[in-house]
Amino acid sequence: VQNRKLSLAEKLQIEIEVLKQLIRIEMELGIIKANFYIILQEKLQEISRMAAGWVKYLQKKESL
Numbered sequence: 001v002q003n004r005k006l007s008l009a010e011k012l013q014i015e016i017e018v019l020k021q022l023i024r025i026e027m028e029l030g031i032i033k034a035n036f037y038i039i040l041q042e043k044l045q046e047i048s049r050m051a052a053g054w055v056k057y058l059q060k061k062e063s064l
Contacts, residue, residue: 006058013051020044 020041027037 002058002062006055006062009051009054009058013048013055016044016048016051020048 023032023037023040023044026032027034032040
């Protein structure tokens with residue numbers, strides 16, 4: 001069960017990074033406005049920090 005949680009958390013981190021890149025490209029192509037891009041990126045940064053914390057916690061718990 002613990003390995004599955006860690007695997008899912010690591011997958012989440014990757015998906016968040018891909019989403020951040022896609023949103024950046026949308027802004028560069030003019031699909032979304034810069035101010036909306038900034039709002040989305042701020043929220044994704046927060047989500048990314050939470051996911052990183054989960055991964056760190058699960059890795060630490062797994063090594064015990």
